[in-house]
Amino acid sequence: MTAATGPSDTRRTNVLFLMTDQHRVDTLGAYGNRMAQTPTLDALAASGTRFDRWYTPTAICTPARASLLTGQAPFRHRVLANHERNVGYLEDLEDGTFTFVEALREHGYNTGLVGKWHAGTVKNAAAFGFDGPDLPGWHNPVDHEDYLAYLAERDLPPYEISDRIRGTLPNGGPGNLLAARLHQPLEATFEHYLATRTIEMLERYADDFRSGARPFFLELNFFGPHLPYVVPDKYFDLVDPETVPLPRSIAETFQGKPPVQANYSAHWTFDTMPIETTRKLIAVYWGYVAMIDLEIGRVMAALERLGLTDETAVFFSCDHGEFTGSHRLHDKGPAMYEDIYRTPGILRVPGGPAGQVRTEFVSLLDCTATILDLAGIDPAPAVDSRSLVPLAAGEHPEWADDIVCEFHGHHFPYPQRMLRTDRYKLVVNPDSTNELYDLETDPDELLNVYSHPEMAGVRHRMMRRIYQVLRERGDNFYHWMTTMYDVGDVDHDPTQSGLDETTYAVAPA
Known part of the structure; x- marks a missing residue:
């Protein structure tokens, strides 16, 4: 923000x-x-x-x-x-x-x-x-x-x-x-x-x-x-x-x-x-x-x-x-x-x-x-x-249509990041299964639809968005996401090696 x-x-x-x-x-x-x-x-x-x-x-x-x-x-x-x-x-x-x-x-x-x-x-x-x-x-x-x-x-x-x-x-x-x-x-x-x-x-x-x-x-x-x-x-x-x-x-x-x-x-x-x-x-x-x-x-x-x-x-x-x-x-x-x-x-x-x-x-x-x-x-x-x-004051400025939250542990280390939009919530859990909830059809968040085939588009869109926000903020949690999920084209060297020109972007066919 x-x-x-x-x-x-x-x-x-x-x-x-x-x-x-x-x-x-x-x-x-x-x-x-x-x-x-x-x-x-x-x-x-x-x-x-x-x-x-x-x-x-x-x-x-x-x-x-x-x-x-x-x-x-x-x-x-x-x-x-x-x-x-x-x-x-x-x-x-x-x-x-x-x-x-x-x-x-x-x-x-x-x-x-x-x-x-x-x-x-x-x-x-x-x-x-x-x-x-x-x-x-x-x-x-x-x-x-x-x-x-x-x-x-x-x-x-x-x-x-x-x-x-x-x-x-x-x-x-x-x-x-x-x-x-x-x-x-x-x-x-x-x-x-x-x-x-x-x-x-x-x-x-x-x-x-x-x-x-x-x-x-x-x-x-x-x-x-x-x-x-x-x-x-x-x-x-x-x-x-x-x-x-x-x-x-x-x-x-x-x-x-x-x-x-x-x-x-x-x-x-x-x-x-x-x-x-x-x-x-x-x-x-x-x-x-x-x-x-x-x-x-x-x-x-x-x-x-x-x-x-x-x-x-x-x-x-x-x-x-x-x-x-x-x-x-x-x-x-x-x-x-x-x-x-x-x-x-x-x-x-x-x-x-x-x-x-x-x-x-x-x-x-x-x-x-x-x-x-x-x-x-x-x-x-x-x-x-x-x-x-x-x-x-009743004004209507431009405002982000989503929000990112984070967690780092209680009783033991446990890192999480969350993206909440109007309808969906994505939770990234590096140690376990990720979570995706459709809050329109499931407001009580009982059904994790992250792996459901019909949610692929939503999953990819939200994963790329949360990756973008974390990178812009400087939250290094994004490094894990770079290699593990579809985060879209990457304009940096994710290895941080500085040894060649490699990026994570898919080379053109």
Whole structure:
């Protein structure tokens, strides 16, 4: 993608960035879930722009968050795995890497982050210029001193759980905790704490903004609805499991699919739990989303109370999706299904049209250039990002009709690249079978048609297109593809030997 130019005026807009973790797009009423209890986010979509084809650059927490921070695709910034399951990749951005937060501070912005960081190991949010409590890790740090002080000040009870839900691992051990009942009132939950701290920071930033001293960027990052879904009684029991529709991809057989998917299913213990447990997990997940929506509502009400609504752009998205039983899987991993790559994405900019729905392929990566654009800063250093401001403003610029995503491993190295078009999805798996899905006839991605003879034309066209994009980006994954697949005529020496004039192009007869 090419970066957009800056806005025509130099007015510096405030930005409120709301982010969740591991959030399915089909949990929101704005995206068609009639059973959803998400009035705050539905209202945000109704007052701004809902993006229907919003994708994560990679479905894993730390690399996706590093991409948001830098505007670089994961292969470029090279922070490719979570610290907790790191398989030898970089764990922190290299010194000197461009980040939007440092650019904002240099241009006079207050910059705050409350909640999940998880974009590096040694370098925390403060190292890049964010105000806010240091909250490391991938799940709610319920033993954090600031959270414990929050509870003590309000005479609220500590974290305690029961009704744990987990399966059985292949080796007979207990599976990962998937959900549990939390014995705390709503006011004591970590989510309520995060929203409270965000409102406190928003009030401080509002004073600076009104005085003319500084505009602000404020990011609220919830750790949920990432599993385990640990919520109080009201939300644990909010949705009747008997009313929950099961995902159709629960019929997954893994036939014709890369074997790693069946292995991941065993790791996440899906087949060791009755189907009623799957329904309950989905119900609790929806309850978790409803609870987070309520807390976002508190922050949005504070924005209105402080008179900042008309001068603040509001984003909502997440780092990636969640399986929650789809394809007999939980969490995320080496399977590039829509469940974890297509995510919610909502943006409201001051003066933009209300209730707009856009179908362009956009990415969490594009938020970086958008934030810079709103601040009147040249977004060019966010090299893999493109500003969404024209789309949110109702304009119709030329836009790519496909999107490329990538994956590098979780628990173990596992490289993948994906091309998504209007109808089809191609996934290149060097260690295994490639995948091709017709999302018009098979929206649940159950039938891999990569080897079907009638799909040869589609397969060849998409393989050549993804090869072209990877070469243009400088993603060296293309080297493997050069010798293994029909990538079309090649205008370079694929051996990189420099010893003769050979190219991979077929010589004329």
